[in-house]
Amino acid sequence: MAKVLASKDSDYAQWYNDLVIKADLAENSAVRGSMVIKPYGYAIWEKMQAELDRMFKETGHVNAYFPLFIPKSFFSKEASHVEGFAKECAVVTHYRLKNDPNGKGVIVDPDAKLEEELIVRPTSETVIWDTYRKWIQSYRDLPIKINQWANVVRWEMRTRLFLRTAEFLWQEGHTAHATKQEAIEEAEMMLNVYATFLENFMAIPVLKGVKTESERFAGAVETYCVEALMQDGKALQAGTSHFLGQNFAKAFDVTFATKEGTNELVWATSWGVSTRLIGALIMTHSDNNGLVLPPKLAPHQVVIVPIYRKDEEFEKVDAAAKDIVQKLRAAGISVHYDNRDTHKPGWKFNEYELKGVPVRIAIGPRDLEKQQVELARRDTLEKSFQPMDGLTDVIADILEHMQTNLLERARKRTQDETYAVDTWEEFTDAVKNRGGFIKAHWDGTAETERIIKEKTKATIRCIELDAPEEEGVCVFSGKPSKRRVVFAKAY
RNA sequence: CGGGGUGUGGCGCAGUUGGUAGCGCACCUGGUUUGGGACCAGGGGGCCGCUGGUUCGAGUCCAGUCACCCCGACCA
Numbered sequence: 001m002a003k004v005l006a007s008k009d010s011d012y013a014q015w016y017n018d019l020v021i022k023a024d025l026a027e028n029s030a031v032r033g034s035m036v037i038k039p040y041g042y043a044i045w046e047k048m049q050a051e052l053d054r055m056f057k058e059t060g061h062v063n064a065y066f067p068l069f070i071p072k073s074f075f076s077k078e079a080s081h082v083e084g085f086a087k088e089c090a091v092v093t094h095y096r097l098k099n100d101p102n103g104k105g106v107i108v109d110p111d112a113k114l115e116e117e118l119i120v121r122p123t124s125e126t127v128i129w130d131t132y133r134k135w136i137q138s139y140r141d142l143p144i145k146i147n148q149w150a151n152v153v154r155w156e157m158r159t160r161l162f163l164r165t166a167e168f169l170w171q172e173g174h175t176a177h178a179t180k181q182e183a184i185e186e187a188e189m190m191l192n193v194y195a196t197f198l199e200n201f202m203a204i205p206v207l208k209g210v211k212t213e214s215e216r217f218a219g220a221v222e223t224y225c226v227e228a229l230m231q232d233g234k235a236l237q238a239g240t241s242h243f244l245g246q247n248f249a250k251a252f253d254v255t256f257a258t259k260e261g262t263n264e265l266v267w268a269t270s271w272g273v274s275t276r277l278i279g280a281l282i283m284t285h286s287d288n289n290g291l292v293l294p295p296k297l298a299p300h301q302v303v304i305v306p307i308y309r310k311d312e313e314f315e316k317v318d319a320a321a322k323d324i325v326q327k328l329r330a331a332g333i334s335v336h337y338d339n340r341d342t343h344k345p346g347w348k349f350n351e352y353e354l355k356g357v358p359v360r361i362a363i364g365p366r367d368l369e370k371q372q373v374e375l376a377r378r379d380t381l382e383k384s385f386q387p388m389d390g391l392t393d394v395i396a397d398i399l400e401h402m403q404t405n406l407l408e409r410a411r412k413r414t415q416d417e418t419y420a421v422d423t424w425e426e427f428t429d430a431v432k433n434r435g436g437f438i439k440a441h442w443d444g445t446a447e448t449e450r451i452i453k454e455k456t457k458a459t460i461r462c463i464e465l466d467a468p469e470e471e472g473v474c475v476f477s478g479k480p481s482k483r484r485v486v487f488a489k490a491y
Numbered sequence: 492c493g494g495g496g497u498g499u500g501g502c503g504c505a506g507u508u509g510g511u512a513g514c515g516c517a518c519c520u521g522g523u524u525u526g527g528g529a530c531c532a533g534g535g536g537g538c539c540g541c542u543g544g545u546u547c548g549a550g551u552c553c554a555g556u557c558a559c560c561c562c563g564a565c566c567a
Contacts, residue, residue: 004528013561032559087565123567155566157492164566184517217567237567276567307526353527358562364526491567 033159033166084218170274209462233435291356307364
């Protein structure tokens with residue numbers, strides 16, 4: 001096969017970039033850090049959206065839309081929130097252009113300066129809590145459980161397609177509750193929704209945990225997260241869910257009357273996943289031949305490539321292919337029949353491998369004689385011949401197996417690269433030479449965390465929710481520790 | 492914001508001491524092909540990032556400027 005990707009083993013970053021471009025997922029656009037998500041990449045995002053949206057609604061949420069622009073003054077209301085986002089906000093200062101009097105082109109009209117500058121949302125807590133104030137008076141108005149699908153802008157210094165772009169697509173849930181307990185339960189529930197989605201739908205195994213103070217969302221009391229381990233041994237935060245306490249209620253003066261007649265501050269959560277998940281998908285399953293898609297996410301689960309020489313051969317093959325298309329569709333399997341005569345079969349084979357289509361069927365005259373098809377599996381790259389009779393069931397079965405196989409494969413890799421170390425020497429060696437999720441004792445101080453990051457580039461990805469109590473001493477400071485935390489280099 | 496690199500057909504690149512801008516892929520036409528990125532023949536397409544300078548003459552030399560990419564600090 002003609003090599004179109006850098007080798008995964010020798011240059012992982014380049015392999016990733018090549019794959020995104022060559023599989024037609026996305027490309028860079030005119031503005032640095034902004035990308036065009038191409039139809040194939042967007043189709044994968046739509047699959048994710050559909051399933052997540054279903055899960056959100058099943059857990060009692062409704063969708064709404066809040067504006068892109070946020071008055072600058074809103075941002076100054078919650079101190080740690082401002083601090084966290086101030087450095088990466090795009091700001092709108094004017095509302096009009098005019099012809100450049102000195103030549104061609106247009107300039108910003110200096111007379112059209114906004115009285116109050118607008119922030120392009122990096123996240124929507126502020127505008128939403130300003131709105132919730134108006135919506136909430138009594139305990140009868142609670143809870144409010146809203147999700148929005150939106151774009152956000154964070155002016156990052158360094159960007160990478162899908163993993164970190166200046167503008168990205170995501171969903172953000174924002175809920176308001178009468179009690180602390182209820183808000184915590186909401187945040188935990190949504191973390192579980194994410195974990196379930198990632199494992200069952202994307203076949204990406206995750207650790208569930210909470211962030212340390214320094215990694216916590218700006219404005220949150222507690223940040224829960226799901227962390228996944230990529231093929232190169234680096235961790236990727238795949239989703240976060242925040243218990244916001246009463247921080248935003250305080251900042252935006254959102255109170256409600258209780259049954260007892262007192263006035264109390266509202267409790268909040270927010271949670272989100274983004275198009276970054278497409279990066280996670282790529283770096284969990286794909287190989288040197290290209291993308292590998294779990295069947296549940298694949299825009300096309302099956303592709304059919306006809307093989308023929310003459311017109312009369314094509315007619316026969318075409319009829320058989322169309323018959324298979326119909327049967328697969330009737331069984332709820334999405335199938336793409338590529339009958340273009342502008343590309344040769346070999347070209348198509350490579351193309352669909354690059355694009356990660358789970359199952360490829362080739363049918364030619366020789367197959368018709370034997371009433372069979374050639375079937376290729378993307379996850380194992382195995383080829384086999386299958387009788388046409390009962391093909392639909394065979395494919396349904398393969399798709400199901402592929403979904404679990406991908407998860408199991410990724411789970412095994414993650415488990416193999418999750419390990420404990422106890423000394424500083426082991427730790428530095430592990431970070432430098434092995435990567436993966438490194439479980440080590442930590443003394444609980446931000447200072448130690450900071451020094452470890454400085455010295456090794458590894459950060460605490462999370463404190464696992466189910467981490468067992470275990471007496472030990474901090475891998476760096478030697479001070480006592482009650483449980484291990486998970487370290488890794490991260491995206 | 493630091494360090495490095497690159498700007499030349501749609502994409503990837505070459506272009507020597509300054510002398511008519513080239514190659515591969517892609518594209519178009521015709522034909523032969525079609526079971527792992529076909530082949531032959533013909534054809535179209537370029538203000539050489541931008542601005543200024545040196546020169547009879549600049550893709551090439553000089554100055555400036557802009558953009559993008561990679562590596563760091565910051566981050567979903």
